[in-house]
Amino acid sequence: MAGLARLEYRGYDSAGIAVVTEDQNSLARAKKAGKLAVLAAELKEHPLAPGTVAIGHTRWATHGAPTDENAHPHLAADGRIAIIHNGIIENHAALRSELKAGGVTFASDTDTETAGHLLAAEIDSGLSLAEAMRAVTRRLEGAFTLLAVDAREPHTVVGARRNSPLVVGLGENENFLGSDVIAFIEHTRTALELGQDEVVVITPDAVIVTDADGDEVQREPYSIDWDTTAAQKGGFPTFMDKEIHDQPAAVADTLRGRMDDNGRLMLDAGIIDEGVLNAIDKIVVIACGTAAYAGMVAKYAIEHWCRIPVEVELAHEFRYRDPVVSVKTLVVAISQSGETMDTIMAVRHAQQQGASVIGIVNVQGSTIAREADAVLYTRAGPEIAVASTKAFLAQITAAFLLGLFLSELRGNKYSDEIAEILEELDAMPAKIQWVLDTSEPIREIARSMAGERTVLFLGRHVGFPVALEGALKLKELAYIHAEGFAAGELKHGPIALIEKDLPVFIVLPSPRGRESLHAKVLSSIEEVKARGARILVLAEEGDDEAPLYADHVFYVPEAPVLLAPLLNVVPLQIFACSLAGAKGYDVDQPRNLAKSVTVE
Numbered sequence: 224m225a226g227l228a229r230l231e232y233r234g235y236d237s238a239g240i241a242v243v244t245e246d247q248n249s250l251a252r253a254k255k256a257g258k259l260a261v262l263a264a265e266l267k268e269h270p271l272a273p274g275t276v277a278i279g280h281t282r283w284a285t286h287g288a289p290t291d292e293n294a295h296p297h298l299a300a301d302g303r304i305a306i307i308h309n310g311i312i313e314n315h316a317a318l319r320s321e322l323k324a325g326g327v328t329f330a331s332d333t334d335t336e337t338a339g340h341l342l343a344a345e346i347d348s349g350l351s352l353a354e355a356m357r358a359v360t361r362r363l364e365g366a367f368t369l370l371a372v373d374a375r376e377p378h379t380v381v382g383a384r385r386n387s388p389l390v391v392g393l394g395e396n397e398n399f400l401g402s403d404v405i406a407f408i409e410h411t412r413t414a415l416e417l418g419q420d421e422v423v424v425i426t427p428d429a430v431i432v433t434d435a436d437g438d439e440v441q442r443e444p445y446s447i448d449w450d451t452t453a454a455q456k457g458g459f460p461t462f463m464d465k466e467i468h469d470q471p472a473a474v475a476d477t478l479r480g481r482m483d484d485n486g487r488l489m490l491d492a493g494i495i496d497e498g499v500l501n502a503i504d505k506i507v508v509i510a511c512g513t514a515a516y517a518g519m520v521a522k523y524a525i526e527h528w529c530r531i532p533v534e535v536e537l538a539h540e541f542r543y544r545d546p547v548v549s550v551k552t553l554v555v556a557i558s559q560s561g562e563t564m565d566t567i568m569a570v571r572h573a574q575q576q577g578a579s580v581i582g583i584v585n586v587q588g589s590t591i592a593r594e595a596d597a598v599l600y601t602r603a604g605p606e607i608a609v610a611s612t613k614a615f616l617a618q619i620t621a622a623f624l625l626g627l628f629l630s631e632l633r634g635n636k637y638s639d640e641i642a643e644i645l646e647e648l649d650a651m652p653a654k655i656q657w658v659l660d661t662s663e664p665i666r667e668i669a670r671s672m673a674g675e676r677t678v679l680f681l682g683r684h685v686g687f688p689v690a691l692e693g694a695l696k697l698k699e700l701a702y703i704h705a706e707g708f709a710a711g712e713l714k715h716g717p718i719a720l721i722e723k724d725l726p727v728f729i730v731l732p733s734p735r736g737r738e739s740l741h742a743k744v745l746s747s748i749e750e751v752k753a754r755g756a757r758i759l760v761l762a763e764e765g766d767d768e769a770p771l772y773a774d775h776v777f778y779v780p781e782a783p784v785l786l787a788p789l790l791n792v793v794p795l796q797i798f799a800c801s802l803a804g805a806k807g808y809d810v811d812q813p814r815n816l817a818k819s820v821t822v823e
């Protein structure tokens with residue numbers, strides 16, 4: 224249960240456990256819709272018999288509603304076999320029809336259950352659990368991590384994976400399987416990863432990995448070196464609050480010790496030949512959700528500093544539209560978890576086309592970190608709350624470092640100019656801290672807005688992705704309809720949405736920056752104000768014009784235009800978090816979401 228609690232970031236709409244009981248002939252199972260706490264309460268009331276091996280699962284529904292019936296583990300062979308699954312079995316409908324035609328009755332709407340019944344059929348034909356698992360995976364299409372137990376093999380758990388992670392934890396007289404090392408980190412810090420289409424059999428004292436043909440594979444164990452205390456709430460009421468307050472450290476740590484003796488950026492893993500980087504004619508940033516908005520901020524900076532065209536694309540759109548990618552393309556994959564399936568598939572596609580991939584990733588040893596040609600880790604520490612906050616700031620920071628590195632390498636900027644920008648970056652953690660320390664007014668207004676049905680966010684230039692992120696945070700946390708718009712685009716249609724008292728947040732650029740940008744956004748404010756909107760403005764300290772236009776102004780410290788998103792997004796995170804809190808919502812685990820979206 225403790226391991227499952229740490230895996231709840233992958234999904235929390237139902238949970239279940241199956242145990243091979245000590246009498247060694249049967250399985251005991253409990254599963255419930257809802258968060259893990261619901262299962263814990265059920266187990267308290269109806270404890271399972273002690274067992275020899277067990278499997279457990281937290282679910283993020285893909286096939287079948289989040290009900291008790293659809294929760295994992297699923298049973299087969301009259302309850303003798305139990306199976307759990309992450310991913311999507313894409314040919315499940317055909318398999319289900321085939322199994323039904325053969326007389327199998329289904330107890331759920333899940334794709335997973337088909338794998339359980341196929342496993343049972345293979346075991347009935349005389350195969351061991353491991354052999355049966357290999358045979359079943361040959362029949363499955365899509366992405367899966369599967370774990371199964373059979374009451375007739377009471378000391379064995381069998382696992383298999385394709386396009387979805389599975390890690391083995393190596394203990395003393397005990398072994399573990401998890402989708403992430405965090406599941407078993409309190410028991411062992413030695414782990415090994417499973418390769419594509421490999422099958423693993425664990426018993427208390429052995430781990431055997433085989434490939435799809437059944438040939439044994441030797442995998443090198445590695446040590447997990449992170450500190451689990453970073454995953455505690457640290458006195459804050461929620462992980463979200465804590466992680467918002469972790470942001471000065473997340474940016475500072477991501478910047479720390481990055482340059483070698485020659486002033487060159489040090490990547491954390493892998494190498495991309497400098498000749499290749501010099502020859503690139505395009506950068507494509509692929510990511511999803513908040514990470515994609517970090518990519519949008521990066522585009523403004525990298526294009527400005529490096530004079531290389533940068534495209535930012537949602538990974539799932541990139542992958543399936545036949546993108547123009549070549550050996551001269553540098554793909555930057557941004558992902559907190561490193562396990563977002565859409566981004567993983569896009570990385571693989573780009574590599575197949577000959578592109579070099581740099582991963583900007585937070586979780587060490589994650590799939591994207593392992594598969595990218597090189598990695599620049601964001602050092603945000605574990606991000607537990609489902610809605611991303613500190614990872615966003617760390618991703619922007621890491622992308623800025625990459626931009627500065629490329630700029631120097633390609634001779635677009637001189638070292639002293641780069642040193643100047645790095646100095647400005649070094650000053651950002653203290654400024655973020657200032658925003659946190661002066662955040663009471665934004666909290667107060669958020670609490671007063673719990674009854675709002677729609678909030679719009681406007682921004683221009685780097686303020687545009689900030690507006691998108693502000694809207695996403697409000698949707699995710701407070702379930703309020705929110706939209707982010709490029710301020711200049713408003714007059715081309717969205718302005719029709721404006722009505723009396725509609726709250727509109729505007730990210731106002733610095734008046735010290737490009738003068739016209741500030742003036743243009745003030746014009747956008749005039750346009751929505753004229754139509755009765757309630758104006759909330761994020762402005763730079765010392766901007767005396769902002770109060771003339773706004774109903775409420777919230778100030779952030781002065782910063783260079785390109786770096787301002789590191790400050791401007793913070794009040795918007797606090798706004799969404801406080802408003803959701805006022806509505807009594809669980810800000811760490813908002814409804815319908817998963818921290819890491821491991822299906823396409």
Ligand code: M6R
Nearest residue numbers: 512513514558559560563610611
């Ligand atoms: O782990 P990743 O950074 O790849 O996740 C990408 C998105 O799923 C993630 O940012 C999502 O949009 C969050 N819910 C945002 O708060």
